Amino acid sequence: SWLAQEAWRVICCSDYMASQVNQLFSIPKERIDTIPNGINVEDYSAGSLTDFRKQFAEQDERLVLFVGRLVYEKGVSILIDSVGKVLERVNAKLVVVGDGYMKDRLIDQARRLGIGHKVYFTGFLDDETVKRMYRVADVFVVPSLYEPFGIVVLEAMASRTPVVVSGVGGPLEIVKHDETGVVVYPNNPESLAWGILRVLTDDGYSRRIRENAFTEVVNKYNWGSIAEKTMGVYQRVLDEYDKNPWKPPQFLHSKR
Secondary structure, eight states, X not given: OHHHHHOSOEEESSHHHHHHHHHHHOOOGGGEEEOOOOOOGGGGOOOOOTTTGGGTSOTTSEEEEEESOOSGXXXXXXXXXXXXXXXXXXXXXXXXXXXXXXXXXHHHHHHHTTOGGGEEEEEOOOHHHHHHHHHHOSEEEEOOSSOSOOHHHHHHHHTTOXXXXXXXXXXXXXXXXXXXXEEEOTTOHHHHHHHHHHHHTOXXXXXXXXXXXXXXXXXXXXXXXXXXXXXXXXXXXXXXXXHOSOOOOOOOOOOO
């Protein structure tokens, strides 16, 4: 709070986070700049995927992917609740990549729902393996209840994997419904199942939104553009400082 109050300007990664800073720390909106996180698209053109997918799903199963911490705010329990409705129409496997305090609880939830054999908890995976996971997935799901930005959304989009996100925080700003992905109601298993099925049951639709998403990442979320915007904020601060008659006191340190 003190740092935010003392800062000449504050940079946030999403409008949602900017509103949080405004409300929690009473920082005027006029002092806040929104600059998104970025991604190197080249990092997500993984190499050979031969036989890799077989480690996680059968050939006739559509692969539904989640990557993230297994904590309440990530909404994984909502995703597991949605799997039954997805399976009514599509033969699929949910692959959950990540770890967290809710892991055992989520495994028990899948078993109680009778879908334990259709939910694969991989635990923590290294970065290169996760990049491959994006590439072999048929749909990537972000069911978050709270999400300031959601870098995993960009990672999936850069991998040309169609995304389904809950309409909260950063993902709601990144994904344009029916253009670059599917946006569903948060904390709603039925809506989430609908979004997943929207992608899995219409290959033409899936192809269109994933290509649009890839183009969006290349044009809007590249580090070159983000660096220029960040430099612009720094330059503005320097210019305003130079024009301001007030200057901080100079502290003299005695020699010892």
